[in-house]
Amino acid sequence: MSKKTLANLSASDLSGKRAFVRVDFNVPVDDSGNITDDTRIRAALPTIKDLMQKGAKVILASHFGRPKGVDDKLRLTPVAKRLSELLGQEVVKTDDCIGEEVAAKVSALQNGQVLLLENVRFYKEEEKNDPDFAQKLAANADLYVNDAFGTAHRAHASTEGVTHYLSPSVAGYLIEKELQYLQSAIESPQRPLAAIIGGSKVSSKIGVIETLLEKCDKLIIGGGMIFTFYKARGLNVGKSLVEEDKLELAKSLEAKAKEKGVTFLLPTDVVVADKFAADANSQTVSIENIPDGWMGLDIGPDSVKLFQEALADCKSIVWNGPMGVFEFDKFAVGTEAIAHTLAEVSKQGATTIIGGGDSVAAVEKVGLAEQMSHISTGGGASLELLEGKVLPGIAALDEA
Numbered sequence: 001m002s003k004k005t006l007a008n009l010s011a012s013d014l015s016g017k018r019a020f021v022r023v024d025f026n027v028p029v030d031d032s033g034n035i036t037d038d039t040r041i042r043a044a045l046p047t048i049k050d051l052m053q054k055g056a057k058v059i060l061a062s063h064f065g066r067p068k069g070v071d072d073k074l075r076l077t078p079v080a081k082r083l084s085e086l087l088g089q090e091v092v093k094t095d096d097c098i099g100e101e102v103a104a105k106v107s108a109l110q111n112g113q114v115l116l117l118e119n120v121r122f123y124k125e126e127e128k129n130d131p132d133f134a135q136k137l138a139a140n141a142d143l144y145v146n147d148a149f150g151t152a153h154r155a156h157a158s159t160e161g162v163t164h165y166l167s168p169s170v171a172g173y174l175i176e177k178e179l180q181y182l183q184s185a186i187e188s189p190q191r192p193l194a195a196i197i198g199g200s201k202v203s204s205k206i207g208v209i210e211t212l213l214e215k216c217d218k219l220i221i222g223g224g225m226i227f228t229f230y231k232a233r234g235l236n237v238g239k240s241l242v243e244e245d246k247l248e249l250a251k252s253l254e255a256k257a258k259e260k261g262v263t264f265l266l267p268t269d270v271v272v273a274d275k276f277a278a279d280a281n282s283q284t285v286s287i288e289n290i291p292d293g294w295m296g297l298d299i300g301p302d303s304v305k306l307f308q309e310a311l312a313d314c315k316s317i318v319w320n321g322p323m324g325v326f327e328f329d330k331f332a333v334g335t336e337a338i339a340h341t342l343a344e345v346s347k348q349g350a351t352t353i354i355g356g357g358d359s360v361a362a363v364e365k366v367g368l369a370e371q372m373s374h375i376s377t378g379g380g381a382s383l384e385l386l387e388g389k390v391l392p393g394i395a396a397l398d399e400a
C-alpha cells in the first residue's frame with residue numbers, strides 16, 4: 001500500500017499524543033439493542049491495542065446506523081460496553097462527539113486510555129463532509145488514524161474531512177489488511193482467478209461485473225440477478241425477479257465475457273417457490289422449465305456441482321453476494337454449498353476472499369469464517385474496491 005500506516009509510527013511518535021481513530025462500529029443489533037455480531041469491533045482491536053501500547057490517548061469515532069438527528073436507539077453505549085470487555089479495560093464514553101464535554105474528557109485521559117465518542121451521524125454535517133464540523137472533530141486530537149474500512153467509500157467529515165486538520169493521517173491495521181487482500185486479489189492474483197457474484201440485482205453489480213470481466217478467468221453468477229440474464233436469452237422466468245431495463249446490458253455482459261475468453265457460468269437449475277416466504281412450496285427445475293407463477297429463490301444442485309467443478313482448480317476466488325434468498329433456510333442451500341466449496345478449496349491452498357455484507361453473514365452462519373483466507377468487514381467498500389474505485393477515506397491519508 002502506498003499510504004502511511006500505523007506501523008510507520010513508533011512509541012516516540014505516539015506517546016502522550018491524542019489519536020483520533022475512525023473505526024466502523026456499525027454493528028448489527030437485535031430489537032433490544034444487543035449486539036448480534038461483534039466482528040467489526042474485534043477487527044479494530046489490533047489498531048486500538050497498538051496505540052494503547054505505544055502510549056497514545058485513543059479517541060474512537062464511529063457512525064451507527066443512519067440516524068436523522070439524535071436517536072437514543074442509535075447511541076454507541078452498547079458498543080462501549082462490549083469494547084471494554086474485549087480490552088479488559090474501561091472505555092470512557094461521551095454523550096456527544098464534539099464540544100465541551102468531549103474536550104474535558106479527552107483532557108482527563110491518561111496515556112493508553114480509550115474513549116469512545118457518540119455516533120458522529122447525530123450531526124448531519126458528518127455526511128455532508130462539512131469542514132467546520134470536521135475541524136471540531138479534529139480539535140481534540142493531534143493525529144488521525146483511519147481504520148474504518150467499511151466506511152472508507154464515504155467522503156464524510158470523520159473519514160475524509162478530518163485529514164485536512166490532522167497530521168499525520170495514517171491507515172490502521174484493518175484497512176491495511178483489507179487492501180492487501182482485496183487489491184492483490186484482482187491486481188496480482190494467483191491464477192486461475194474466479195469471481196462469484198450474487199445478490200439481488202444486476203444493476204447494483206454492473207460495475208463490479210464489468211471490472212471483473214477484465215481481471216478474472218471465470219465469472220460465476222448467482223442470486224436474483226440470474227433471471228435478468230435468462231430473460232435476455234429468451235427464457236421464461238415466471239415471477240422471478242427481473243430488471244426489464246437491464247436485459248440489453250445482461251446480453252452485452254455475456255457477449256463481453258465471450259470476447260474476453262472468460263468462462264461465464266450461470267446456474268443450470270433453480271429452486272422455485274410459489275411465494276416469497278420462508279414456508280413457500282418449492283421445487284427444483286431446470287432453467288428451461290421455470291413454471292408460470294413461480295419464482296426462483298435459489299440455485300439448484302446441478303448448478304452447485306457445476307460451480308464446484310469450475311472452482312476446483314482455482315487458486316484465487318472472490319465472492320460477493322448470496323446465491324439465493326439465504327435468509328429463508330429453505331433457500332439457503334445453494335449459498336451454504338458455495339461456502340462449503342470455498343472452505344474446501346481454501347484447505348487445498350487457494351486464496352478465498354469473501355467481500356462483505358450478506359455473503360459474510362452466510363459464511364458465518366455455517367461456521368466457516370475461520371477457514372476463509374479473508375473475510376472483509378466492508379460491504380459497499382469492498383465492492384467499490386473490487387470495482388477499482390478510489391475510496392475517499394483511504395485516498396485522503398498521507399502517502400508513505
Ligand SMILES: Nc1ncnc2c1ncn2[C@@H]1O[C@H](COP(=O)(O)OP(=O)(O)OP(=O)(O)O)[C@@H](O)[C@H]1O
Binds near residue numbers: 322325358359379383
Ligand atoms: N433469487 C433471488 N430472488 C430475490 N432476491 C434474492 C435472490 N437471491 C438472492 N436474493 C437476495 O439478495 C439480497 C442480497 O443482495 P444484494 O444485492 O444486497 O447483495 P449484497 O448485500 O450487496 O451482497 P453482499 O452484502 O454480500 O455484498 C439478499 O437479501 C437475498 O435474499
Ligand SMILES: O=C(O)[C@H](O)COP(=O)(O)O
Binds near residue numbers: 026151381
Ligand atoms: O455497514 C456499512 O456498510 C458501513 O458501515 C457503511 O454504512 P452506510 O452504508 O450507512 O454508509
